[in-house]
Amino acid sequence: MLTIHAAQLVLPVGAVPVGDGAGGAVAVDGDRIAAVGPYEEVSAAYPAARVRRWPGLLTPGLRQDHARELLTRCYHPDPREADELGELPLWGEEFERIAAAMDAPRRAGSVRRGLQRMLRHGTTHVVGPFGADEPALRTAVSRAGLIQVSPPYPPEAPGPADLDPFAAGGDLASTVHGPLTVGGRADLAVFDVPDEAALRAGGAGRCVATVLAGRLVHRAR
Known part of the structure; x- marks a missing residue:
């Protein structure tokens, strides 16, 4: 099942952050990333996808x-x-x-x-x-x-x-497993913070969701 994970800001790492307007999104097909981009573009490309909306910041898994x-x-x-x-x-x-x-x-x-x-x-x-x-x-x-x-x-x-x-004390680029890339494995993390600076200050305990090979394996209550 194809799923779109949408957040206020997506930090792919190694690419430009996505988050203007309606925010950013990552489309996941099975265990793979199908698209990374502005929410409006990704949702238009996959109109039948289930949408999971998250607060804050979406990054690669750590x-x-x-x-x-x-x-x-x-x-x-x-x-x-x-x-x-x-x-x-x-x-x-x-x-x-x-x-x-x-x-x-x-x-x-x-x-x-x-x-x-x-x-x-x-x-x-x-x-x-x-x-x-x-x-x-x-x-x-x-x-x-x-x-x-x-x-x-x-x-x-x-x-x-x-x-x-x-x-x-590392930054996001040195702490993630690798960048979010189309065709890559869908390993994602979502944090209830507005940006990378707040993530580094508040730590990974602010995680609200973890996606492992396309599966939602953690969701904060």
């Missing part, structure tokens, strides 16, 4: 450079554990305490929740490797639909990694 650390050196609490452990990822001594008594199902649950939280931050690509010696981790990443990309690794950041790919 890349999480510290996915391995977030999934293997961090515990993502189950909501049922919130009274005891809170809702934020646990690092360092707290993680070591939990890991010492963690069985395989509990570890797998933490990984799944970590991946879901990445999706809620507009992430569509994760830096590996997730090797053959870690089949459960590799399977979880594959089932979540996130795309594994190869190193080189980024410089190691001090302290715990962050679910927000912008936490290291």
